Amino acid sequence: MTLADVATIPDLLRLVAVPVFAWVAVRDIKTRRVSSAVWIPLSLLGAVLLVWDGWLAWTAGGYAWTYDFLLPTAVSLGFVVPIAYLFWWVGGIGGADAKALLVLALLFPVYPEYAVGSWTFPLTTMPVAAFAFTVLVNTVFIGLAAPIFLAVRNAVAGRFTGVMFIGWPVSWDAVPETHGRLLETPDGPSRGGLDLDALRMYLRWRGLTLVDVRDDPDRYRDPATLPDEPNPPTDGAVTAAVRGDGGTAFEAESADNGADSAGDDVETDADARASDGEDEPPAFDDPWGAAAFLEDIDGSAYGTRPAELREGLEVLATTETVWISPGTPFLVPTFLGLLVALGYGNLFIGPLL
Structure with missing residues (x-):
């Protein structure tokens, strides 16, 4: 099978986000600055694909409209968007980080599906298929590796202080x-x-x-x-x-x-x-x-x-x-969280299903 054998056209178009998020992750590491102009075309694309997906689910009727589209979209836009704003408001993340999460909520409201050979990705799904929520969970999960890395690096060098984790x-x-x-x-x-x-x-x-x-x-x-x-x-x-x-x-x-x-x-x-x-x-x-x-x-x-x-x-x-x-260049775990979500699914809940 090929990608197009399983994926819808909107899902295939969503893959353009992968190289864009890879680029902004590199920018985040080097400069901690990402232009707001990056998010505008992705937001417009997300809005168009959201309407397209809604139309496809509506024409499929019944279960597809309610459970495959309406419910996960409500979770993505109604939960991830406020969480992104809250994180930014309390100073936990920067403006570019919050915009990235907002774009993901709009661009990936539901789980996409791709086929490569005999494999179908993501490998796991969720009872409520809110894909943006999965990316958020993966981002937080991966971000927790930063203090562990810092602590190990300092411990190996014999630096034991109260700030060795940060x-x-x-x-x-x-x-x-x-x-x-x-x-x-x-x-x-x-x-x-x-x-x-x-x-x-x-x-x-x-x-x-x-x-x-x-x-x-x-x-x-x-x-x-x-x-x-x-x-x-x-x-x-x-x-x-x-x-x-x-x-x-x-x-x-x-x-x-x-x-x-x-x-x-x-x-x-x-x-x-x-x-x-x-x-x-x-x-x-x-x-x-x-x-x-x-x-x-x-x-x-x-x-x-x-x-x-x-x-x-x-x-x-x-x-x-x-x-x-050094702080955490948040767009790096966001990009990695997106990749893991596309390939595996939810790092926290997936193993329990």
């Missing part, structure tokens, strides 16, 4: 190119530290690199060194361009304008302290200009608070190796 150590100079969240504060490990995208936004806003911060942390703790005309912070993506002028261009311009800045002709608190032989850093109303940054940008830096940004900068200014949580 992160691993990296050198400070890898942080600007790393996705995830800092798991350290000046007071010790933390499960909810600074978002590294927010860190990149801050550095770009100031026109700094992490090297600049580490070379002269006392200088940049002083909010007087904030630029008069900050750079666009971007969205914090690793691939965005970064200015590495150390803020000097901004400071020199401010000095020329007579502003109280940290240019070459203006003495900062850090400079005065060094000349007096003091070692303790001064107390600022807004250390690092964290609050000023968050107030100035258009929107939110992924929910970052000034205290989180300050604590993260204090750690990164002096620590050689830091623990970070």
Whole structure:
């Protein structure tokens, strides 16, 4: 048998989602960014195929309309869609992840069926054949492998800490190119530290690199060194361009304008302290200009608070190796969950049937 011997035309057209989800999974790993434009054609295709399937089930009548189409479609759209929105609303997944689940609910409301040789896939089905629900279950099931992998990796290296299930150590100079969240504060490990995208936004806003911060942390703790005309912070993506002028261009311009800045002709608190032989850093109303940054940008830096940004900068200014949580590129388990669903079915319930 061939695919077309069993599959309906709508089911065959649905397979276009496989290479698309493979591509967005790769994008999620590399950039943690997926354009919303990716989901528009899949959503339109899903809507057309949903109507097509409904018409086929209606013409088949009775049982096919109620149990093979109406009930699983109601579960897919009435359960998976609200769950995706809830996960996004509480911050458990990103916007692209939620859109992927919404698209799957629309594109795969019922179980497809494909034949390869003497095999018919998926190998197992469900009492209520809501295929999008199966993909969701598989995604969560596969996603649970991430903390297990991290724990094993850290245990093999002899790293036994309270955050070994959610992160691993990296050198400070890898942080600007790393996705995830800092798991350290000046007071010790933390499960909810600074978002590294927010860190990149801050550095770009100031026109700094992490090297600049580490070379002269006392200088940049002083909010007087904030630029008069900050750079666009971007969205914090690793691939965005970064200015590495150390803020000097901004400071020199401010000095020329007579502003109280940290240019070459203006003495900062850090400079005065060094000349007096003091070692303790001064107390600022807004250390690092964290609050000023968050107030100035258009929107939110992924929910970052000034205290989180300050604590993260204090750690990164002096620590050689830091623990970070890479997070889970959710579209990867989603893609794998889709593949498993197409080949086997529901990883959790299938073995029980």
